[in-house]
Amino acid sequence: MDRVSSFSSDLIGRSGYAGEGFAERYDRYRPRPAAAVLETLVRHAVAEPELVVDLGCGTGLSARAWASRAGRVIGVEANPAMVEQARAATTAANVEYVQRYAHDTGLPGGAADIVTCAQSFHWMDPGAVLPEAARLLRPGGVFAAYDYDVVPVIEPRLDAAFAANVAARGEARERLGLEAGSATWPKHEHLAQLRSSGLFGYTREVHCHAEADIDSEGLVGLAFAIGGPDAIFGEQAPEVTRTFERLQAAAEQVLGDRPRPMLMGYTIRLGITAA
Secondary structure, eight states: OOOHHHHHHHHHHHHTTSSSTHHHHHHHHSSSOOHHHHHHHHHHHOOOSEEEETTOOOOTTHTTTTTTSSSSSEEEOOOOHHHHHHHHHHHOTEEEEEEEOTTTOOOOOEEEEEEEEESSSSGGOHHHHHHHHHEEEEEEEEEEEEOOOOOOOSSSSHHHHHHHHHHHHHHHHHHHHHHHHHTTSGHHHHOOEEEEEEEOOEEEEEEEEEEEOOOHHHHHHHHHHHOOOOOGGGGGGGHHHHHHHHHHHHHHHHHHTEEEEEEEEEEEEEEEEEO
16 A cells, blocks of 8 residues: 555544444435536536546545536545445446545546545645546546535524534544544645646636525534544543534524525635646
């Protein structure tokens, strides 16, 4: 295993995302890519892409989203539990998955219209992954690293409770040496990484949003799916459990089983190869 793959493997282990049952809950509660995001990408590439490659595809949420818009979709994911869930959850015949690291996909070059990293580029060494993404793209093809805001907009009490749990998890990870990929490759540096790579003739950042209804079960599930299982902390981060329980209580009080609109903001970092 090379240095990049070894580091990525360690990240997966620290995340808890390979744990039993997590991939199924991830697939159930994580947001589906917004139609506005896909529309933004095809505007910069081609209305009907022949091939979309989704790097770090997780359980296939971001790959399956392209099934009705692309001739062929290939999801690339290193976590075997995620790949297994992706294959089980995907019925579209034009979507397939390979278990590989994003910097070493093993796919033919020069064929993809669009290469995406959906809420995943912060897990990857940009110095290794961006050359692979550029290799996969045809001339004039589009690379996009896009992320949604971790804390959704629903209602002030819920937003604050959600943010408190996210903060507690982040502080516990740092204290216990369980940093996620974003500690090494922060999202706010993505655009600068695209520009400094010299691989793209045009780069820019785009913002959009999407709205969907959510109830208390969905919100609590989302918090769990974003943060990962508490088991990774053992008994060394009781504040994570406390803030999660407060979020659960607030969700039951405010939402119950009555869905309310949830607003998710998206940031898209685009790189277009020279035609």
